Amino acid sequence: MKVLQAIARHGTVTAAAEVCRLTPSAVSHQMQALARELDVVLLEHVGRTVRLTPAAHTLLGHGAALTAQWERARADLATHRGSELTGSLRLCGFSTAAAVVAPRALTRLRDEHPGLRVQLRETEPARAFDLLAAGDTDIAVVVATPSIPSRTDPAFEQQPLYLEPLDLLVGPEHRLAGAATISLADVAAEPWILGTPGRAYHQLVTLACTSAGFDPAVAHYADEWDTGAALVARGFGVALVPRLADLPAHHDTRRIPVTGVPVPARHVLTAVRAGSGDQPAVAAGLDALAWVSTTELPELAEPR
Structure with missing residues (x-):
């Protein structure tokens, strides 16, 4: 099956x-x-x-x-065991979630449930569902893109975790470097730096640009924030970066919040195998992720 x-x-x-x-x-x-x-x-x-x-x-x-x-x-069956949470819990998530969100959730789990073994794996959203289906992970943190199963897929349960705005990234000499906010329409004619076609980041930026009324003219492809920020800093194009992305300090760039309707953002979800959400370890993991997203991520409201 x-x-x-x-x-x-x-x-x-x-x-x-x-x-x-x-x-x-x-x-x-x-x-x-x-x-x-x-x-x-x-x-x-x-x-x-x-x-x-x-x-x-x-x-x-x-x-x-x-x-x-x-x-x-x-x-x-878990109700027939002791009250102490033991066993293992495996999480996977895309790059920013794996770097910023999941480690904080794992720390909370370690503090509250010292008998629980936790493991984190970084992976692309589409691959995360393969891991869930194979029983190789228990909770996936994913970005909603066309490449993942629909929310109606009966094999999984997906729930919103947080909404992460996208900021425009420009170099220090860019004409808009000093702007307080920006509309995507203002940079429609700029050369763009996108991720590899087919990956979640490429889909996300392309959708944001088309929603603003234009197809981005792709000048370069970069999947690592270090590479993208280096190109932006030297004037090779502009990029959209998630609010939680930690950009290398040695590249001189400017983040500008984007305005408009809708504000470009990525919808971050949790996904588990259907029926597994009430298992004690999985429920604790979901609670820890929700706690982090609501109490430890002020960056989602204020630009970094």
Whole structure:
């Protein structure tokens, strides 16, 4: 079922094999065996991709319900253990969340539940859902982008965590370097520095620019804040940076809050496997993340 879910998310046997740590031939063999056992056709080949049949979608619906029920059973069983929280809790998150938000949540968990083992993994939002589905992580902190499953996906439970504004980053000699605020329309004709196409940051900035009425003219691609800030500082373009991004001090840049409707921002969510949110360790982790986002992040309201 996990393999079939991976095929449904990624659309190809090869991609599903990669996330499931199997060979493509092993994935094909598993799907053929499952189809024979159930006496239904599950996959139809369409060029280089595969399409799930109606029978496969029916099976996925039942599989999601069964998985969620098992997670709820684990939560119920936890009530028969002692009151002290033990075991392990694994979190994953994208770069800024992994650097700024999650470590504070882990510190709170360590202080309040010393018997709980915690682990953090940095990963892209789309990959985080593969880790959740495979049982390799328990809580994911993700950015809402088109590349992640929809909020209606029955395999996961997603909840808003915080809204993070995006600031414009310009160099010290830029014509707008002294501005108190800026509208994205004012920099529509500028060269832009974006992340790699397909990644969350690229999607986020592109959406913010198109919402402001223009397609950004991409001059450079940079996935690391150090690289992007270096290019901006030397006048090679402008960029949008999340409010919580910690930029290197050795690059001379200026952050300018962006105004307009809507203000460009990224919606940060927590995601867990459906039915697992009431498990004591997972619930404690979600509470710690919520506490950090509401009490320890004044940067979300005031520019850094």
